[in-house]
Amino acid sequence: MYIPSLLPLAGALLNRTLQSGLKDNVLEKVRANMWDSSSKSWEMGVMAEALTEYEWASLSVFSDTAFPPPAALNSSVNASDVLEVVHTVLAAKSADTITLFADESAGDPASMGCAVLLANWTRGDKSDTSYSTAASDQLSYLLNDAPRTDEGAISHRADQVQLWSDSVYMVPPFLAYYGALQGGDDGAQLLQMAYDQIRLHRDALADDGLWRHVTLGDWEDDTHWATGNGWAAAGMMRVLQTLNRTEQATDFSDQQAHLVTWIRETLSAVWEHQSSNGTLYNVIDDNTSFADTASTALLASVTYRMAAFDGNTGLNSKANRALSLIEASIDDDGWLLGTVDPYTFTSRTTGETHSPEAQAFVLLLHSAWRDYAAQLKTTS
Ligand SMILES: *[C@@H]1O[C@H](CO)[C@@H](O)[C@H](O)[C@H]1NC(C)=O
Numbered sequence: 292m293y294i295p296s297l298l299p300l301a302g303a304l305l306n307r308t309l310q311s312g313l314k315d316n317v318l319e320k321v322r323a324n325m326w327d328s329s330s331k332s333w334e335m336g337v338m339a340e341a342l343t344e345y346e347w348a349s350l351s352v353f354s355d356t357a358f359p360p361p362a363a364l365n366s367s368v369n370a371s372d373v374l375e376v377v378h379t380v381l382a383a384k385s386a387d388t389i390t391l392f393a394d395e396s397a398g399d400p401a402s403m404g405c406a407v408l409l410a411n412w413t414r415g416d417k418s419d420t421s422y423s424t425a426a427s428d429q430l431s432y433l434l435n436d437a438p439r440t441d442e443g444a445i446s447h448r449a450d451q452v453q454l455w456s457d458s459v460y461m462v463p464p465f466l467a468y469y470g471a472l473q474g475g476d477d478g479a480q481l482l483q484m485a486y487d488q489i490r491l492h493r494d495a496l497a498d499d500g501l502w503r504h505v506t507l508g509d510w511e512d513d514t515h516w517a518t519g520n521g522w523a524a525a526g527m528m529r530v531l532q533t534l535n536r537t538e539q540a541t542d543f544s545d546q547q548a549h550l551v552t553w554i555r556e557t558l559s560a561v562w563e564h565q566s567s568n569g570t571l572y573n574v575i576d577d578n579t580s581f582a583d584t585a586s587t588a589l590l591a592s593v594t595y596r597m598a599a600f601d602g603n604t605g606l607n608s609k610a611n612r613a614l615s616l617i618e619a620s621i622d623d624d625g626w627l628l629g630t631v632d633p634y635t636f637t638s639r640t641t642g643e644t645h646s647p648e649a650q651a652f653v654l655l656l657h658s659a660w661r662d663y664a665a666q667l668k669t670t671s
């Protein structure tokens with residue numbers, strides 16, 4: 292049996308200290324607020340992923356049962372709310388757009404792609420090709436229509452070439468999941484493409500571990516925006532975990548090794564700037580910006596995922612402190628306070644306004660912590 296109160300003791304003995312996680316009643320309010328407030332393409336995408344990791348963990352790439360997904364869902368593993376998000380998105384999609392959302396962003400709509408692929412794979416009516424068509428159209432847009440740099444990096448913007456750290460969460464995890472489900476040579480090409488997109492984005496955006504936010508195009512943001520670092524690290528983590536669980540994993544061992552290095556270099560650079568109360572700053576290496584809980588939650592989630600992946604626990608104390616700060620920053624109504632305003636990047640939410648994506652980051656953090664704690668329990 293899983294007894295959370297014994298974990299700190301087991302952890303201390305093994306020098307792998309772990310604290311208790313967020314409470315279920317808090318998480319349910321966090322989830323409800325995420326559900327009610329999310330509407331933009333990438334918010335729907337990260338919500339679908341957060342629901343999968345939080346509630347249907349056996350279907351997520353962080354589970355060893357990820358591939359292949361079940362051909363049919365049942366009453367205990369039914370992914371009901373993930374499918375509801377997919378249905379909402381597909382119902383709103385007009386027949387003349389091939390992306391999952393009509394959007395100014397070339398990258399953000401793909402964030403819903405994994406959920407659509409899961410809906411296809413597990414659908415009850417095997418003659419229904421609507422999910423498969425929606426996913427393959429979205430892929431076709433990325434492969435054939437989205438603007439690219441000369442090196443081949445897929446733009447985050449539809450009207451011009453502009454690279455964002457955020458895109459690493461929106462596009463490569465979809466390419467990788469698509470490739471993992473297809474298998475064979477076509478699948479291998481997509482797995483490689485997921486890796487290459489990360490490599491090209493890193494070449495353009497990363498400075499010694501910290502990622503700049505936006506480069507190229509008609510404006511740039513050269514700051515090391517904390518949430519952008521979170522998107523990049525979390526996107527790399529999903530691709531790493533996807534590669535690692537595919538049938539073709541052994542053909543991608545160099546790529547996996549590079550991703551491990553890149554995730555670790557980012558996490559190490561990020562946590563060097565953690566404040567004593569556990570927070571990160573909105574611009575990671577500028578403590579005259581402001582404390583930001585959103586990025587703190589997302590980057591802590593990746594830190595637990597990496598510890599679970601390779602057993603290196605050197606940054607766990609940072610993640611533990613971040614988790615405590617997040618717990619203390621959720622109000623009685625279930626909103627995470629003290630987040631960056633995700634629409635300006637440069638100001639804070641006020642208490643009247645909230646961040647939908649940050650609500651999802653809390654669920655990602657909890658899920659990562661929970662899975663790590665469960666693994667620690669079985670290996671100690
Ligand atoms: C429901 O599906 C899950 C995932 O495929 C499986 O592990 C579980 O055994 C199934 N439960 C029942 C009651 O069939």
Ligand SMILES: *[C@@H]1O[C@H](CO)[C@@H](O)[C@H](O)[C@H]1NC(C)=O
Pocket residue numbers: 365366367368369370371
């Ligand atoms: C879906 O699963 C949840 C949790 O296991 C359960 O409470 C709910 O009744 C299920 N819904 C259906 C339609 O089976």
Ligand SMILES: *[C@@H]1O[C@H](CO)[C@@H](O)[C@H](O)[C@H]1NC(C)=O
Pocket residue numbers: 408411412417422423424426427472473
């Ligand atoms: C949809 O699912 C079927 C299996 O039911 C699979 O053959 C097909 O490749 C899937 N489509 C996509 C785009 O993954």
Ligand SMILES: *[C@@H]1O[C@H](CO)[C@@H](O)[C@H](O)[C@H]1NC(C)=O
Pocket residue numbers: 535540541544547600601
């Ligand atoms: C998956 O990752 C683990 C941890 O790095 C590694 O030991 C293992 O060999 C990888 N598996 C495959 C099949 O690549």
Ligand SMILES: *[C@@H]1O[C@H](CO)[C@@H](O)[C@H](O)[C@H]1NC(C)=O
Pocket residue numbers: 566578579
């Ligand atoms: C901010 O960073 C500077 C330079 O690293 C350091 O001297 C100062 O103590 C920091 N201030 C706070 C509030 O952390």
Ligand SMILES: *[C@@H]1O[C@H](CO)[C@@H](O)[C@H](O)[C@H]1NC(C)=O
Pocket residue numbers: 566567568569570581582616619620629
């Ligand atoms: C954490 O510390 C920073 C200053 O380093 C401060 O701005 C922020 O409000 C603190 N957060 C909490 C939740 O106390």
